[in-house]
Amino acid sequence: MAFAEFIRKQFIDVIEWLEPDDGPVLWRYPMADQEIQNGAQLTVRDGQAALFIDEGRIADVFGAGRYRLTTRTLPVLTNLRNWDKLFASPFKSDVVFVSLRQQLDRKWGTPQPVTLRDKDFGAVRFRAFGNFGWRVADPVRFYLEVAGAREQLGLAAIDEPLRALVVQHLADAVGESGIAFLDLAANQVEFAARIKAAATPAIQALGVALESVTVQNVSLPDELQKLLDQRAGMTLVGADMNRFVQYQVGQSLPTMAAAGGTGAAGGGSGVIGDALGLGAGVALGQMFAQQLQPGAGAPGPAATVRPEEVLAVIERLGELHAKGVLSAEEFGAKKAELLKKLS
DSSP: OOOHHHHHHTTEEEEEOOOOOOOOOOEEOOOOOEEEEEEEEEEEEEEEEEEEETEEEEEEOOOOOOOOOOOOOOOHHHHHHSSSSSSOOOOOOOOEEOOOOOOEEEEEOOSSSSEEETTTTTTEEEEEEEEEEEEEEEEEHHHIIITTTTTTOHHHHHHHHHHHHHTHHHHHHHHHTOOOOOOHHOOOOHHHHHHHHHHHHHHHHTTTEEEEEEEEEEEHHHHHHHHHHHHHGGTTTTTTTHHHHHHHHHHHHHHHHHHTOOOTTTTTTTTSSTTTTTHHHHHHHHHHHHHHHHHOSOOTTTTOOOOOHHHHHHHHHHHHHHHHHSSSSHHHHHHEEEEEEEE
């Protein structure tokens, strides 16, 4: 009886994989010293694929369905084996199952801040995190590029390289779009779509399809977040850049007044120092409002503009340009306009 049981165990009649909920993605059927019986049954369920590996080579690929393993269902393997008895004897081959179902709610995030070039602010450092979903789209390529000869491959082993590719292409998603970073950060749906488009080619090369990407949060540096909040405050004054600069000056006047006008000059020795004082600071704010009005021209007959006030305005505009609030073109145009006041 023991001998008969031993003989029966040498031949496999049914090959199938009852896939667990939490992986693995790839599972090699345990053959040990067994051989597949001629006419054995192979069951491949929906969301699975089965690869027959003969002497290290992929011989046949089966999609969902139930198959009797004969020379008709294994034409490639039969040709490789050169069977002259129409597959009349048992044979030894590795069977590898691959899960094709979508893996949802996988996490991605930036372990360190990512630096990118932005048309509004130059260099921007930010952190972000969210979710992504993927599935094995090409089981043959996945086996060749990722799995190899492993007995099984868990979700974590795939998540990590995919997560790295998503983060790696994060900056590309912004840079190639030509859209200002703050506009993308404020629209997380579009931001996620850009990330998915940027990362897809590299992930497809592994035989994997990137099915979805979501952005849950974007963390900005404090200074950039403050500017974003100020832009939100511009809903009170409109979106015109000149009025935005007026808004910035109005925000900075209390600090300038409290410091005796020394903030922009350093130690009170500059053009906005003690020579101007609080009264000059107020006049400076008024001058900002006048000079930055669209189409502002030369002052009228009754207008008086002191040289130190003009220089103070240029100096403040230079600071706003250095912080990325004004572009080089906007700063140059306003500087030239203000210098005309001194001629």
